[in-house]
Amino acid sequence: MKNKPTALLFLLLLQSLYLSAQPAVQLRAQAPAPFLPKLYLHIDREIYFPGDSIWFSAYYLNGQNLAPLTGLGKLYTDLIAPDGTVISHKVWALRNGKGKGKIELPSDLNNGHYMLRSTCGALFHLGEEFCTYRPLEISTLTFNREKTTVREKNTQIALDLLPEGGHLLAGIENLIAIKALTEDGLGVKVRGRIVDGNGKEVATFHSSYKGLGHFHFVPEAGETYRIEVDGFPGLHVAMPAIETQKLKLFMVSEGPEDLLLRVQTVAPLQNQKLHFAILHRGNILFHQSFQLKSPSVDLRIEKAALSAGIHRFLILDEFFRPLSERLYFNKDLDINEIEINTDRTTYSCRKPVELSLTDPEGKQSGFSRLSLSVVNKNAMTEAGPGENILTALLLGTELKGYLEGPADFFNDEAGLTSSEKLDLLMLTQGWRSYRWADPDVINDTIQNRDNGICLTGQLQNPLTKWSVPNISINAKIFNNIHYIELNGISDEEGRFMFSHLDICDTASVLINTFTRKRRKNVLISLDPLFPETISVSRAYHPGKSFDAAKHIALRQQQYFNEKELTDYLLATGSLYIDEVQIVKKAPSDDGPYGTLNGSILSLKVTEKDHKYPSLLTYLQGRVSGLQVYGDMIVIRDKSGLNYTTPLFLLDETRILDHNAVIYIPMSDIDKVEVSMDPRDFAISGADATGGIIAVYTKKGASLGPSDYIPGLASKIIAGYSTCGEFYSPRYTPNNLDNPQPDHRLTLYWDPDLLTEKGKAEASFFSSDDAGNYLIQVEGITGTGKICLGTAAFKVYNLPKEQ
Secondary structure (H helix, E strand, O other): OOOOHHHOOOOEOOOOOOOOEEOOOHOOOOOOOOOEEEOOOOOEOOOOOOEEEEEEEEEEEEEOOOEEEEOOOOOOOOOOEOOOOOEEEEEEOOOOOOOEEEEOOOOOOOEEEEEEEEEEEEOOOHOHHEEEEEEEOOOOOOOOOOOOOOOOOOOEEEEEEEHHHHHHEEEOOOOEEEEEOOOOOOOOOHHHHHHOOOOOOOEEEEEOOEEEEEEOOOOOOOOOOOEOOOOOOOOOOOOOOOOOOOOEEEEEOOOOOOOEEEEEEEEOOOEEEEEEEEEEEEEEEEEEEOOOOOOOEEEEEHHHHHHOOOEHHHHHHOOOOEEEEEEEEEEOOOOOOEEEEEEEOHHHHHHHHEEEEEEHHHHHHEEEEEEEEEEEHOOOOOOOOOOOHHHHHHHHOOEEOOOOEEEEHHHOOOOEOOOHHHHEEEEEOOOOOOOOOOOOHEEEHHHHHOOEEEEEEEOOOOOOOEEEEOEEEEEEEEEEEEOOEEEEOOOOOOOOEEEEEEOOOOOEEEEEEEEEOOOOOOOOEEEOOOOOOOOOOOOHHHOOOOOOOOOOOHHHHHHHHHHHHHHHHHOOOOOOOOOOOOOOOOOOOOOOOOOOOOOEEEEOOOOHHHHHOOOOHOOOOOOOOOEEOOOEEEOOOOOOOOOEEEEEEEEOOOOOOOOHHHOOOHHHHHEEEEEEOOOHHHOOOOOOOEEEEEEOOOOOOOOHHHHHHHHHHEEEEOOOOOOOOOOOOOOOOOOOOOOOOOOOOEEEEEEEEEOOOOEEEEEEEEOOEEEEEEEEEEEHHHHOOHHHHHHHHEEEOOOOOO
8 A cells, every 4th residue: 555645745726825735633623533444255256056155255454554453343244135135144253354254045046136245343333335245146057948137128217417526507517427227226328418498409418338427518597407318208317406606626637647626616705715625545635725716726636646546525614514525536556466376277177276376565564364266267257256355445345335347447448448437436426434424423333333242231120120230240151162251340320241252153141140238139131142134225236137148158067067966976875965064962852850871860950940049959969979069069979989070061062160050040951961971971081080960951042031030141142153164175096086076166265365475375176177267366465455366277178187
């Protein structure tokens, strides 16, 4: 990222009064919160089939310098269907600016354009405007006799006219941008005209790229105009109001070295004090106050002083209220280009592929954090990746609404340069991260929302429902991965919070309260761990129109691949099932006092047993040789001479600290099993030689209002989602001729590739599918420089020994 000093910015006001530049401190006091994080998801490919997995790597970055954020955060992902339904909602961990995950696609999905939406804890409460979006295409194999959905000529459209600078001034030439979209939010070609009150054509317009275009028009004060669009005779398009008392800021010209902007009014504003400012990613690069003494003032800006990406040129009044703005995209991109080399350019099937990566920036800064995907080119859109980390961070996270093919805006075409495309986007797409008012709200949102998992709740008197302040609280959180014990005190409203928790998968929570007089007559209420998903509006809705014929080659390939796999399974007598993830094994129902093999004492907890204050008091007298001393428990061994400390299992999971178990409310326990033989539970280890006490909770149990126990609360919570490692087979001479088909569309995926001293390596094997394969590397350096790299290779259907 280039650091552009403000002193390099040369501002020339072409009027007799010389105005010196002022520091940005004064304006910053009135500006929006300077920090909004940015989020980007790199996915393994863009076209999927029902039942596939979406693999992703998440980058959580400082919004100003794009450096990875430190600490713990939350990543929310939503898979959105074409009709706006949220199919999958998950929460993942963001650790030190990085996250990863896998989203399983249901097997019954239909063809269509889907959307993978993501946001973080810091931005969640700001709504869908601050979410990021990745379009996906999901295709099924039912391509025979399938009707292809094609947009009809007279599809309903929406057309907006957007004057440059936000105002249409009377009596001068105005640049007006147009934006024409279908109901699906996709650009559509239009052509039309503006007609005055006498029916005379006074201007014409047409779209030039993705429904975007612009034209010049000189409106007259007091005149009425209507808009006609070819092919849409009944379309109503609002004409912008014609202003006579306002000012506007617009671009006059762009040269190789500088930009010329103009502040224009129809009539002088009586020496009103104004401010000119330049903002970039929330940073105020420049600020200067001046008085407008003539109808127009020109401003010239050196492009060398600007950073890469979107800049916001602003005119504000003396109270720092925005009057007019112009967005500008500076294409002076500073990219860390990752060089990718393969050991060969062509391979046969099931052969090793060796990659070496060279990271120029990593040689200086030490390392870069990357993610790597290798996919069949048929599984990408025809134009290549529709989005990458460059387009997402410089466009998608800055502008409002759904962007159609953002990567296309960086490619030159015949008759239309990339700079011209980007300027059309600046004229038509609203600024997203700009919130001039309420900086305190944003600061509170950023600082207090993204601090890991927060366990919150309230203490109340069970009779009066009044809050109970200043009460000591003990919380235990445990599963087969974690055991966490926390202590705190309720505030004046009886509320408590334990933050910065890093909990994965399902866990049990047990909360105790202790008053000064050791009374526990307190009702504990626990809040939901995560908020509900954000609603989906039309502005961010994926397109519904789906051309079923455009993926015909990929679909045919997938059809024959699945047929080959089915034939193999039938021939070998194998049963093929989808991936199964076992969360926990439910205990068998053995009846009130059943046993597994005669050596286990099984105790079924009934409603009359709920009166016992703890598990220890319940077990005392029921188990021969069991003794309780305070919170300590021992069992006499088989010899009858020694006492040993037993191992506790909770739902067949080892518990390191028995305190996490003994205070579980009896109403949450289904049964307890005790044995001196660890083989009864298929348990080994030195900690199991002293006997085993296995506690089984009720399935899905947690304390409800009717299960009120003074001073106690328990709950089963679902923490961060987790994902396994991407499976990539390794072929050896022993398994090279394995008849089981290998038809991976994604050959390799690594979400956590780290370069060391500018170097990294990766290796994998080609599959049984011949074709062209695309290697994509994306990432960020430790200092916030964007990393990109691509390469390709071919696989031929040659004998495996070649």
